[in-house]
Amino acid sequence: MKCFPVIIDCDPGVDDAAALLLAKQMPELDIRAVTTVAGNVGVDQTTVNALRIRAASGAAYPIFAGADKPLFRERIDASAFHGEDGLGGVAYPVPKEEIPAEKAWDAIYRIAKECNGELVLIAIGPLTNIGIALAKYKELPQLVKKAVIMGGAAVGGNVTPCAEFNIYADPHAADMLFCSGIPVYMCGLDVTMKAFVTPEELDEIGALGSSQAKLFREVFQMGQKKYLEWGMKGVALHDPLALYYAVDDSIFETHHVGIRVETKGALTLGKTVTDLYSDKQMEHNAYIVMDVNREVFLQKVMELMKKYD
Amino acid sequence: MKKIPIILDGDPGHDDAIAWVLAAASPELDIRAITSSCGNQTIEKTTYNAQRICTLLHLCVPVAKGRVRPLVSEPMNAPSVHGESGLDGPILPEPDFDLEEMDAVTLMEKIIRKSDEPITIVSTGPLTNVAALLLAHPELKSKIAHISFMGGGVQYGNWTPAAEFNILVDPEAADVVFRSGIPITMAGLDVTEKALIFPEDFERIRTLDNPVAAIVAEWLEFFYLFHRNLGYKGAPLHDAVAVAVLVKPELMESQELFVQVETIGDFCKGATVADFRSILKVSPNAKVLMGIDRQGFVDLLVERIAKYGKERRT
Numbered sequence: 001m002k003c004f005p006v007i008i009d010c011d012p013g014v015d016d017a018a019a020l021l022l023a024k025q026m027p028e029l030d031i032r033a034v035t036t037v038a039g040n041v042g043v044d045q046t047t048v049n050a051l052r053i054r055a056a057s058g059a060a061y062p063i064f065a066g067a068d069k070p071l072f073r074e075r076i077d078a079s080a081f082h083g084e085d086g087l088g089g090v091a092y093p094v095p096k097e098e099i100p101a102e103k104a105w106d107a108i109y110r111i112a113k114e115c116n117g118e119l120v121l122i123a124i125g126p127l128t129n130i131g132i133a134l135a136k137y138k139e140l141p142q143l144v145k146k147a148v149i150m151g152g153a154a155v156g157g158n159v160t161p162c163a164e165f166n167i168y169a170d171p172h173a174a175d176m177l178f179c180s181g182i183p184v185y186m187c188g189l190d191v192t193m194k195a196f197v198t199p200e201e202l203d204e205i206g207a208l209g210s211s212q213a214k215l216f217r218e219v220f221q222m223g224q225k226k227y228l229e230w231g232m233k234g235v236a237l238h239d240p241l242a243l244y245y246a247v248d249d250s251i252f253e254t255h256h257v258g259i260r261v262e263t264k265g266a267l268t269l270g271k272t273v274t275d276l277y278s279d280k281q282m283e284h285n286a287y288i289v290m291d292v293n294r295e296v297f298l299q300k301v302m303e304l305m306k307k308y309d
Numbered sequence: 310m311k312k313i314p315i316i317l318d319g320d321p322g323h324d325d326a327i328a329w330v331l332a333a334a335s336p337e338l339d340i341r342a343i344t345s346s347c348g349n350q351t352i353e354k355t356t357y358n359a360q361r362i363c364t365l366l367h368l369c370v371p372v373a374k375g376r377v378r379p380l381v382s383e384p385m386n387a388p389s390v391h392g393e394s395g396l397d398g399p400i401l402p403e404p405d406f407d408l409e410e411m412d413a414v415t416l417m418e419k420i421i422r423k424s425d426e427p428i429t430i431v432s433t434g435p436l437t438n439v440a441a442l443l444l445a446h447p448e449l450k451s452k453i454a455h456i457s458f459m460g461g462g463v464q465y466g467n468w469t470p471a472a473e474f475n476i477l478v479d480p481e482a483a484d485v486v487f488r489s490g491i492p493i494t495m496a497g498l499d500v501t502e503k504a505l506i507f508p509e510d511f512e513r514i515r516t517l518d519n520p521v522a523a524i525v526a527e528w529l530e531f532f533y534l535f536h537r538n539l540g541y542k543g544a545p546l547h548d549a550v551a552v553a554v555l556v557k558p559e560l561m562e563s564q565e566l567f568v569q570v571e572t573i574g575d576f577c578k579g580a581t582v583a584d585f586r587s588i589l590k591v592s593p594n595a596k597v598l599m600g601i602d603r604q605g606f607v608d609l610l611v612e613r614i615a616k617y618g619k620e621r622r623t
Contacts, residue, residue, distance in 0.1 A: 155464045161584040230586070258470070265574030268471070273576040275470035282470060
């Protein structure tokens with residue numbers, strides 16, 4: 001596959017951090033920018049974490065900070081899982097760098113224009129920045145080739161019985177994206193919970209030798225305990241999976257479906273309502289990823305992490 | 310064998326009708342009353358259908374008419390599935406008995422109150438009558454052993470992407486039932502979409518060569534034609550699952566889950582929301598059927614429908 005321009009919109013976040021470490025080693029990705037948003041922790045912290053991971057990976061993309069709260073709701077966070085610092089409490093230096101004054105949504109639009117319709121948005125946090133960009137720039141949908149997101153679920157949830165964190169954190173922004181006309185590829189819990197990495201496999205990555213591989217292992221140590229308590233075989237690589245999907249969809253099962261986000265339900269706020277086979281057919285505005293070949297995916301993750309010296 | 314005393318509440322409806330055919334031919338069950346609900350068609354039509362079915366089956370139990378509309382929501386029907394009569398297809402005998410003068414909720418109340426043993430309610434339509442009973446007579450909850458109903462789906466819907474028809478018609482009623490504390494068995498789309506009756510199964514029923522079997526085969530054929538256009542390989546016999554689970558529970562796979570009903574929302578009204586990952590940390594309130602031994606289910610139907618040739622039930 002030839003190289004294509006992307007913006008990674010994220011809220012690092014331990015699995016965001018892992019995704020950013022992998023992204024640096026993917027030759028298919030021309031990373032034009034990383035944009036940050038409030039999500040797992042506040043935006044000041046997710047921005048600091050993006051800087052930390054950029055320094056750790058030796059990358060040089062620009063980082064633009066975005067929204068510090070959802071469009072219409074109060075902010076929720078996931079520091080219980082990601083740690084107060086959002087990176088599971090890893091001892092890793094904080095770079096003393098300034099970031100550009102340009103806001104994430106302005107950068108998204110400017111870069112989209114520069115890319116002549118080829119830009120792929122990889123969004124692995126709450127979708128607030130994209131919601132604001134869509135609100136401000138009405139021609140944005142024509143400028144974006146597609147959006148690959150980590151969020152939602154056709155069945156089940158993780159913050160409520162039927163809502164996943166990224167979508168629940170800003171359901172209105174998510175629905176704006178689904179209604180925008182941009183083709184959305186949704187990697188939700190249906191597939192990401194299948195992309196777990198066992199403690200042994202994680203140790204294997206950590207033992208590859210590089211400082212980056214060690215960091216990849218370390219950020220997950222805190223979350224891993226919770227996954228094992230929940231009876232899972234290991235921590236789920238939510239964000240790395242969505243990132244990988246953007247470059248190679250051949251190891252996944254994808255369906256063309258209708259998806260909208262419930263923004264008014266009492267119990268179902270933030271549910272990604274997915275029309276796989278109901279009598280009332282929704283407009284097919286999205287693609288849902290339902291399955292992955294976990295072994296091959298893990299192998300690819302391992303190969304990418306081996307590229308660090 | 311000790312029989313389970315039941316009240317059948319439904320909105321016939323092809324699959325309600327076959328559910329009742331199964332119930333009436335099952336010695337494990339003792340049908341104490343039948344009540345109609347509005348859903349697949351208007352209450353007038355479903356009540357008339359209930360009478361015609363009882364006449365066909367020579368089933369002599371009190372039959373009462375249910376509420377004319379859902380508790381709160383606007384009424385809706387499903388003529389696209391069941392036809393204008395609510396039970397289109399074969400010609401049925403005209404009713405040969407009168408309805409009870411009392412309404413469905415009063416009949417249910419009376420039957421439950423006078424029974425020495427707790428009653429099981431089998432509901433195969435919207436839960437309007439059952440909820441009205443629970444709201445009006447909470448003191449009778451202890452005399453209701455179990456509510457087995459067809460409705461909902463913990464994964465997907467059918468009438469909308471998130472909601473199944475019976476729950477969508479009266480979500481507030483379903484909410485009352487899930488909160489009631491009474492043991493609940495939910496035969497939702499998770500299992501009923503697997504309870505498919507294939508054309509070769511209709512033929513097995515048709516060759517039983519009794520008047521009820523002939524009509525059941527025609528109902529199945531009518532029901533299948535609608536579903537075939539949606540891409541089904543057979544007729545999903547939704548409502549009969551809520552009866553079959555009482556007669557032969559070993560045919561079913563189930564999961565104990567905490568389930569709530571969404572009553573508002575742009576897309577999710579009528580969704581039955583299950584807490585798969587125990588996020589809410591509350592005890593399950595429903596046995597949710599998730600799988601069925603399809604062949605065993607078909608064999609049960611065939612075996613029970615065959616009885617209509619041998620004995621005339623009174």
